[in-house]
Amino acid sequence: MMSHPQSLQTLITEPLCFYGSGSMAEAILRGLVNRAVVVPAHVTMLNRGNKERLDYLVQRYGVAVAGEESTRTAALQQAKVIVLAMKPVDAAHALRQLGPTLTEDQLIVSVIAGLEVGTIQHLLGRKQPVARTMPNTSSSIGLGATGLVFSEEVSLEQRQLVHHLFEAVGTVTEIEESQMETLTGISGSGPAYIYYVMESMIRAGIEGGLSAEQARELTIQTVIGASHMVQQTGEEPAALRAKVTSPNGSTAAAIKVFEDAHMQDTIVRGVERCAERSREMGAALKEDNS
Ligand SMILES: NC(=O)C1=CN([C@@H]2O[C@H](COP(=O)(O)OP(=O)(O)OC[C@H]3O[C@@H](n4cnc5c(N)ncnc54)[C@H](O)[C@@H]3O)[C@@H](O)[C@H]2O)C=CC1
């Protein structure tokens, strides 16, 4: 079941700590702050010592930051929810260090691709409550799509809190953990595929003589219109495509070029490869002894 953003947001008052403050952490933070579901002063952002980045986050969002080793430890200890938002390669070391400092009511929310609930608990060295999520960067404008799995240690209140967090920035789909990599291939990485198509359309527009601005605006409106059509009409994309494609017309000519290049199969293979790569990253983390 997919749950949708709520019009009346619940204010999250529990102290949150983003352990890793890069693109994904900022996308979630921006969505939460824009929707006023968190008190920025109750949110602490950590990184490995990039002070400029932390200064920017303070100025832009009014959050608290912890750049020094001592303040980092204190921020992690005080947080009710710790959002793991570092790159997979940095996660094993960070989790091993974090484990011994945790109390049992602290919730770990991971956004890290491939990192399984069992691996998180193994690296922490304890059966901590864990929510494994796969959001995407569209969370920053409230249009994210987040996949979600809970460990059995997560309480009802903690489940609700995680739903509130991610429903504030988009839709939430609770799934089985075995489906997480496929979901990553669709919605976690999916924005990049759409940008890739948009880049190609804009390039073709410019090469055909439109101004860069015209090509960009026409492409944006076309992508917005097409996705809203699928959502609002409830029709299948294939049926909507058929309505655009007059027999022997210009669209049919374009689709023929795509089919000759096996584009659909290529996209399916890309999604499958993304899922496989997430599994590879998860396996590497399982074996990481750093
Ligand atoms: N960018 C995206 O579209 C999505 C990313 N993700 C996941 O989000 C995670 C982060 O990705 P990005 O934000 O793109 O990476 P990023 O490179 O922009 O940010 C990573 C952050 O982690 C910090 N960090 C690393 N090790 C640390 C440590 N030991 N202590 C404190 N801070 C530490 C870095 O300083 C940096 O602030 C990844 O695991 C990725 O799988 C998930 C969904 C979508």
Ligand SMILES: O=C(O)[C@@H]1CCC=N1
């Ligand atoms: O490329 C990555 O590894 C992350 C996971 C989903 C989107 N970006």
